[in-house]
Structure formats: C-alpha cells, structure tokens
Amino acid sequence: MSDKTRISWTDATWNPIVGCKRVTHRCQHCYAERGAPRLVRLGLAQYDGLTRETRDGVRWTGKARWVEAVAGKPLGWRKARRIFINAQSDIAYAGVKPRWRARIWWIIGQCAGFLDPSRARGHEFQILTGRPQGLLEWTETWADPAARRALVENLYGDGRGEVYDWMSSPKYWPDELPNLLLGVSVCDQAEADAARETWKRLKDRGWRVWVSYEPALGPVDWTGWEWLDWLVIGGESGPDARPCERVWLADAVAWAAQNGVPCFVKQLGDAYSDPANGVAGPRLKVDSPPPPTLRLDRAAVTDPTAWGPELRVREFPKGRI
C-alpha cells in the first residue's frame, strides 16, 4: 500500500485486496501480475503465492488475499485525496470474498461520515473493474436489505454492536456511495458494447460512473455513453506494448468534449503511432535501425506537454475534490 503513485489520474493507491486472474486479451500485459514477484522480493508477504513462473511468463495463480494491515489507511489520511482502490486486484473477481467487499464499503462509508460525521474524510474513492456484471451484482447485493443483513451477520457474527447496526440498517446507507466512482476497463469496441448497458444501470441507480479506455487496443464509437461522469484514455505501456493509434485517442477526446464528459488522457502508449505527424510506431525490432525522426521517446509517452493540443486534456469528474 502506498500513499504515492505514478498513476496520474489519482493521488494514492489503497490495496486491501491483492491477486486476480486474467479476464480478456486486455489483461495480456497486466502490470499487477507482472510486478507481483518483485514485490515478494521486496519483502511484501501479501504477494506471496499470488503468481507463478510459467513457460509463458509470470501468471496469476488465481489466489486473492485480504490485507488487514492496510485496511484502515484511508481513515488515517486527514488530507482529502483521490484514492484508487485495489490497483493489484479486481474487486469483482470471483476469488474476492463478499465480506472483503463489505469491509471496503465499510471504510468508504465511514470516510463519507455515515457512522460518525466527525470521522468524515473528503476522499474520493475510485474503483476499476474488468468484470462489470460482477460489480453490478455486488452493488445490488448491498442495496438489498436482506442480503446485506446476511452479509453483515457473516462478517460480524455474534460481535453485534454499533458497527453491526450501522452496516446492516438501510437507514444509514444510501444505495450508492457519494464518495465512490465506479469504473470499468474497456479496450475496444466489443468490450465497450458489452459493458454499456450494465454501466448505464449503475448510472440510473445514482452511482457516478467512469470508463478507463486503457489500454486502447482499437477504435471505439462512444455513441450511447453520453451520461458518463468521466473518461480516462491511454495507450498501453511496457516492453511488449500493443499498437495504439493517435486517431483512436483523439476521437475519444473530441467525443468527450462534444458531450460534456470530463476526460483525462493518461498516456499515449509505448507503441503509439501517428503517421500524419511522423511518429511511426508500433515498436520497431531491435535489429532494424529505426528512422530517428520517427521514434517517440519514452518521456513523450507520458508528458502531456509533448503532445498535440488535441490530446492535452486532463480533467477530473465534477465532485468532491
């Protein structure tokens, strides 16, 4: 868990759950999967056993784990910040236990001041899933008083008291959390189409919702997403990054501007191409000398000042911070 992050659209990451499993081709170069062995070597025992070395490289084993040691961190942060939850997992993964999700809701609810206004924090939490249906089902479980009560009983057993009453009673909880943004990852048109109706249902129920179009692996027609609260855009980074074309990113930015959707371009991608402006991409083989003027240098991938003005957009959703 870290208060610091290199993810430019947030201020801090909070990882009470670690471990995941690949969902689609979008996950092919999952940074969390690839990075877990290094974290084990650094002595972070919570990552132990989450991945294994295979002939094809590092792969998730499918284990997921709750990390109690970091669970209460957001309550200790007095300065309001954007907090990305579970950068090393997916809250809607089937290996994540419902009671872990309930604990996360519990912390977010406390930071909203539901239990005790004096403990309210101005944080804005951000969740990102690759499993939109799973997250919809979880929010529906929480919104159903009987299902919620059963869950909280399971969590607290006979330790009933103030927290039990607070969590299990609909009186204290709106169906949606005002300090949480629900995000879905999509990388191409097929994934966007598959997620749209699910995300619209969450929006209709009062949630603030966003999309992370990263890694952008194909063009997307965003028609039908005009109700979004936020769109984050980026090409893939890393040594095996897949191609990303300028026009995909620029079209998404233009659509967001036309429809009043706040938009944040995170990065261009390490295999970015923009032939009209002399950027060849995708990555050239090491043994083929690249035409020097056609290479995009690493800093330019993430530094907006190096981009054309049509991509230099870094807005945040309207909200608390």
Ligand code: SF4
């Ligand atoms: S859903 Fe996210 S964390 Fe899980 S494998 Fe895919 S990219 Fe990695």
